[in-house]
Amino acid sequence: xxxxxGRDFPARWLAAPDVVRQxxxxxxxxxxxxxxxxxxxxxxxxxxxxxxxxVMPTISAPxxxxxxxxxxxxxFLREADDLIEQAxxxxxxxxxxWLYQEMQQVLAEHASxxxxxxxxxxxxxxxxx
Numbered sequence: 001x002x003x004x005x006g007r008d009f010p011a012r013w014l015a016a017p018d019v020v021r022q023x024x025x026x027x028x029x030x031x032x033x034x035x036x037x038x039x040x041x042x043x044x045x046x047x048x049x050x051x052x053x054x055v056m057p058t059i060s061a062p063x064x065x066x067x068x069x070x071x072x073x074x075x076f077l078r079e080a081d082d083l084i085e086q087a088x089x090x091x092x093x094x095x096x097x098w099l100y101q102e103m104q105q106v107l108a109e110h111a112s113x114x115x116x117x118x119x120x121x122x123x124x125x126x127x128x129x
Contacts (some may be wrong), residue, residue, distance in 0.1 A: 023054045 013021065034044050
């Protein structure tokens with residue numbers, strides 16, 4: 001079973017405070033210990049309850065607002081880039097088709113202008129310069 005964490009999960013994980021990341025790590029280790037066959041549930045529960053609560057570092061409202069603004073700007077720009085790429089793809093395809101047609105036309109004109117070697121009279125003095 002795959003778990004979709006989002007394409008920006010590594011950035012969000014690294015941006016999380018160390019206290020939060022440590023708590024998540026500790027909780028996952030606790031769950032792994034609980035799943036071991038020789039774990040006594042009452043002891044595990046006592047250890048979990050004895051764990052101190054996480055104290056989140058507080059940030060000022062303006063700093064939080066600017067962080068949210070920055071996050072929204074990044075998301076908007078990323079989504080705008082995706083939309084631009086989607087809109088440009090049909091134009092790119094049309095341009096490729098047009099260039100291909102032009103190339104075929106130039107090659108056809110060049111082929112009709114080129115005289116095959118078998119038709120050139122090498123003894124004709126008029127063609128000599």
